[in-house]
């Protein structure tokens with residue numbers, strides 16, 4: 001049997017990630033309702049989602065017309081529209097208090113058997129579940145940016161997550177044409193933890209003069225078939241972003257995630273990677 005997406009999906013927060021998530025479910029055949037914080041933000045979200053859907057038509061990733069796709073999305077400011085959604089995904093900014101309030105507001109109008117998901121990149125699902133009346137219906141759905149072309153979603157199971165919720169979410173991810181990896185709620189999930197571990201070791205090797213940045217990256221690209229080496233990836237993600245994740249992982253998982261001095265020094269000097277023009281490499285297109 002082929003996987004199907006929920007008939008109606010709610011998205012809370014139509015920013016970079018929320019717009020991409022809305023896009024992905026529309027293409028999978030869902031009707032999507034997006035709720036923003038105010039009218040101005042709703043206008044911005046509408047523009048973002050429409051532009052993204054038109055992009056898919058231009059690239060030929062769908063045979064549907066732009067009018068048909070756009071008609072499948074409604075953007076507003078009242079969470080009451082989540083009442084008929086089988087799945088609601090929260091994608092508001094990465095702030096604990098904001099997310100807790102947003103999740104509670106969504107849960108209050110959702111039906112008892114609907115699934116609530118958070119797109120958090122770092123807040124434990126168990127922490128978010130504590131504020132809810134039905135913690136068993138919550139899980140993490142960690143999408144990657146840009147959502148429409150990214151092939152991965154981490155399905156993060158909290159201690160309280162009902163088994164049927166994890167199974168349904170895995171099927172919905174398949175309906176989006178993406179690969180689900182199922183992860184127990186733990187710091188950095190699978191992707192950030194492993195990606196940062198590799199990057200920190202590469203930075204330590206550079207610090208110790210083991211090899212040049214280009215040679216360390218080439219070792220992984222050509223020897224292990226990584227599409228992009230760990231130092232170049234860190235330049236693309238942002239050295240400040242990776243330093244922040246490393247500090248959080250050090251606090252929760254221990255000294256093996258202690259950020260190397262070189263990473264701290266580069267961030268302190270404003271060398272943040274591609275976006276600042278220099279990181280481990282020089283960039284002219286940031």
Ligand SMILES: NC(=O)c1ccc[n+]([C@@H]2O[C@H](COP(=O)([O-])OP(=O)(O)OC[C@H]3O[C@@H](n4cnc5c(N)ncnc54)[C@H](O)[C@@H]3O)[C@@H](O)[C@H]2O)c1
Nearest residue numbers: 013014015016017018036037041091092093094120121145
């Ligand atoms: N950007 C990434 O690469 C990425 C990747 C994976 C996960 N995430 C996670 O996704 C979440 C969203 O990130 P983003 O990059 O899309 O942020 P963003 O700032 O682009 O979007 C957040 C949106 O939420 C809206 N918002 C704020 N308060 C709200 C409220 N109370 N109710 C409804 N909407 C509200 C904002 O108006 C904005 O449109 C964060 O938790 C982030 O950690 C981001």
